[in-house]
Amino acid sequence: MVRTNQPLVERMTLVWHDWFSTSNDGVGQQSLMLAQNELLRRSAFGSFDQLAHDITQDPAVIVWLNLNENSRWNPNENYARELMELFTLGADRGAYTELDVRSLARALTGFDFEWSDELGMYDFRYVPARHDTGDKTIFGQTGALTWEQGVAMCVRHPMHASFFVSKLWSYFIATPSSGSDRQALESLYASGGYQVRPVLEAILLHPDFHAGPRMVKPPVVFVAGLLRMLQRTIDGEYWIWYCDGAGQRLFYPPDVSGWDDSRWLDTSTVRGRFDVVSQAVSDRYLDGDEVDDYDETETPDAAVAAARAWAGDPNLTAETTGVLTAFAANALAGAGGWQLSTYRGLRQNALRQLILASPDFQTS
Numbered sequence: 001m002v003r004t005n006q007p008l009v010e011r012m013t014l015v016w017h018d019w020f021s022t023s024n025d026g027v028g029q030q031s032l033m034l035a036q037n038e039l040l041r042r043s044a045f046g047s048f049d050q051l052a053h054d055i056t057q058d059p060a061v062i063v064w065l066n067l068n069e070n071s072r073w074n075p076n077e078n079y080a081r082e083l084m085e086l087f088t089l090g091a092d093r094g095a096y097t098e099l100d101v102r103s104l105a106r107a108l109t110g111f112d113f114e115w116s117d118e119l120g121m122y123d124f125r126y127v128p129a130r131h132d133t134g135d136k137t138i139f140g141q142t143g144a145l146t147w148e149q150g151v152a153m154c155v156r157h158p159m160h161a162s163f164f165v166s167k168l169w170s171y172f173i174a175t176p177s178s179g180s181d182r183q184a185l186e187s188l189y190a191s192g193g194y195q196v197r198p199v200l201e202a203i204l205l206h207p208d209f210h211a212g213p214r215m216v217k218p219p220v221v222f223v224a225g226l227l228r229m230l231q232r233t234i235d236g237e238y239w240i241w242y243c244d245g246a247g248q249r250l251f252y253p254p255d256v257s258g259w260d261d262s263r264w265l266d267t268s269t270v271r272g273r274f275d276v277v278s279q280a281v282s283d284r285y286l287d288g289d290e291v292d293d294y295d296e297t298e299t300p301d302a303a304v305a306a307a308r309a310w311a312g313d314p315n316l317t318a319e320t321t322g323v324l325t326a327f328a329a330n331a332l333a334g335a336g337g338w339q340l341s342t343y344r345g346l347r348q349n350a351l352r353q354l355i356l357a358s359p360d361f362q363t364s
Contacts, residue, residue, distance in 0.1 A: 001224035002234055009044045012200070014220065015171050016040040017250070020055050020087060021258035022064045024251045029120050032060040033251045045197035048164060049155045052088065056151050059113065059124040065256070067111045072132035080105035080150075082256055088154040088163065095159040096139070103136035107150035155194055161186040165199060172203050174213040181206070214363035216264040219246035222273065222362060226280050229312050242279055245272030265362065277356045284352070291345030298344050300328035307351035316360045324351060324358075 001010045017040055024033050036058050043051040055061055061079070062068050070076040081101050089095040110131035114123040126147070136145045138153055145153075154160065165185040169177050177185070189199050203209060217225070220243050227233070243249055247269040253259055263269065286294070298306070304324045308316065316324075331347045332340075355361060 001220065002227045002232075009041060010224075011221070012044040012196075013037065013041045014218070015168070016043060016051070018171075018253065018258040019167070020061065021253040021256050022060050023253050023255075026064045027060050029060075029063075030251075032063065032121065036060040037251075043196075045195075045200065047194055048196055049152065049194040051196075052083075052151050052155050053148065055087075056083070056108070056147065057111065057124070057126070059121065062111050062113065062124055063121060067108065068113055070105060070109050070111065071130045072106070072109050075102070075105045075109060075132070077101050077105040080108055083151070083154055086257055088160050089157055090159070090163040090167075093159060093163070095157060095163075100138050103138045103145075104150045104154075106132040106134070106136050107138065107145040108147045110147065161190045164194075165189060168196075168199060169203055172215075173206065173208045174215045175208060177208075216261070216363050218259070218261065218264060219243050219248035219269070219273070219276075220250060222246070223276055223280075226276065226356060226361075230280055230284060232280060238279070242272070242276045245269075246276055247272060273362060274357050277353055281353055281356065285349045286345050291349075292338075292342050294341045294345030294348065296340040296344060300325050303328045303344065303347055303351060307348060307355055310352055311355045311361075314355065314361055316355070316358065320358050320360050324354060327351070327354065 001007070001014070004010050017037070020040070022033070022036060024030060027033060036055075039054055039058060043054065056067075056079070065079040065082055066076045067079050070079065084096045084101065084104065085091045110126050110128060112125060112127045112130060113121050115121050131146075133144055135142055136150075138145060138150060139157060141153070143149075162182065165182055166177070169182075169185070185199055185202055188202060189195070192198050223239065223243055223246070240249060244252075247264060248259055265273075304321065307324075308314065328347060328351060331350065332343050335343045
């Protein structure tokens with residue numbers, strides 16, 4: 001995310017990582033998580049129908065949601081339930097019944113893998129002998145349904161388009177879509193063969209994306225954008241823990257429903273975000289002669305303007321600008337002599353950090 005020249009591809013990779021939430025806490029093999037990450041990246045703008053098909057046979061998902069334990073002798077409903085509830089249709093909407101879950105689980109039987117001390121989990125495959133070949137009834141249709149047919153039926157369900165549009169919209173726009181907008185996007189999605197790109201493009205061109213309420217940036221989006229602005233790299237694993245402190249550790253979502261974006265800013269995570277800023281600017285402070293020889297005539301307004309320019313001129317509200325200006329004025333109370341320069345240099349350091357930690361910079 002920091003070094004890419006295709007940030008929207010990375011943003012959608014993160015969306016799919018949250019959508020098809022898989023944690024290495026349950027997988028326990030980082031190579032499988034990285035392979036899944038590449039799958040999600042390749043699928044950034046493509047067919048959701050194909051993505052649902054591919055994610056069902058993804059090794060990390062097979063382990064995470066117990067598909068390898070789902071056989072014709074002992075069906076396991078875990079993946080079938082999440083495929084309907086979290087990935088394609090949504091809960092408590094009347095889209096499916098418990099019979100549908102049980103029948104889809106039977107359709108999804110047959111996946112397995114090998115394990116060795118040297119390789120860990122490997123040779124993920126579909127084993128026909130493990131598959132339940134009997135008749136199943138899913139959404140009122142009965143037959144010897146296969147796993148491919150079961151997944152396709154979820155995507156082609158009449159209630160999938162509304163689920164997909166609302167969920168994708170929520171990643172980019174803070175307020176729900178209007179009825180007319182939602183219907184137009186659902187029609188675009190269904191008529192286009194369940195392609196992601198046209199719907200995503202329509203969302204990003206919608207006036208609500210540009211003029212609607214601000215959204216809190218997910219922690220790793222905030223960190224990546226901050227490091228890109230500062231032209232810093234991921235130079236140590238400590239960035240994992242800073243992101244975790246702010247509420248989001250990649251490859252370790254809290255559960256199968258993904259991260260709770262209502263907690264992106266609370267009394268715990270806001271401290272984590274401030275720590276992120278402190279670390280990010282730790283080698284960017286004015287120091288030594290830069291502080292001691294700072295312009296002793298700089299006004300509070302000029303100090304705020306200089307700090308904003310250093311930060312890439314972020315879009316700050318009048319309220320935030322007023323608070324920063326008041327701080328800049330009060331920071332020099334009682335200063336005199338050598339302090340007139342040094343305190344102004346230190347004030348500039350403080351303003352830079354306060355801008356990057358401000359509510360305006362935490363939202364988009």
